[in-house]
Amino acid sequence: MNCWEALEKKARIARDAAAEALQAVRGQIETQEQLLERTGGIADSYRQKIGEMQSVATHFGDLQLYRTSLKQLQQAMFQIEQELTRLRFEAGKRQKELTRTEVERQKYAKLVEREIELQRQAENEADARDLDELAVQLHHRKRKLA
Numbered sequence: 001m002n003c004w005e006a007l008e009k010k011a012r013i014a015r016d017a018a019a020e021a022l023q024a025v026r027g028q029i030e031t032q033e034q035l036l037e038r039t040g041g042i043a044d045s046y047r048q049k050i051g052e053m054q055s056v057a058t059h060f061g062d063l064q065l066y067r068t069s070l071k072q073l074q075q076a077m078f079q080i081e082q083e084l085t086r087l088r089f090e091a092g093k094r095q096k097e098l099t100r101t102e103v104e105r106q107k108y109a110k111l112v113e114r115e116i117e118l119q120r121q122a123e124n125e126a127d128a129r130d131l132d133e134l135a136v137q138l139h140h141r142k143r144k145l146a
Helices: 003-055 060-145
Strands: none
Touching (some): 003 060
16 A cells, blocks of 8 residues: 555545534434424414414413413524524535545545556556567577578
8 A cells, every 4th residue: 555545545534524524414404403393383383372362262371371482482493593503504614624525535546546557657668668678689589590
């Protein structure tokens, strides 16, 4: 294993780690989005209940409880949205890191390919020199025999 292969392997490991980190953040984003959706559904049902209670004579304490709960749900939704914003920013950073590590890995992969190609060319040139030398020897033998 030459130095380029070692560096390419190291870059591949870094790229895989960056991809895993990005996937973890995306999973957190998905979880928060589901939580926001469920919380929004509950808040909508509370709004509906408040609307129904205002049109009918009901106990004021029940109405006040729903209003307080609705405010708490709205605060929770705001916090979830803030967390989603933070996670999306984090996902952007992780995506940039993934892109950077992939570019680096590709750079080393190209260098490995170039090294292999140079070795192949050197082998071909050595084979060509050997064949040329053999042809010259055969030519000299034919001249001596003639």
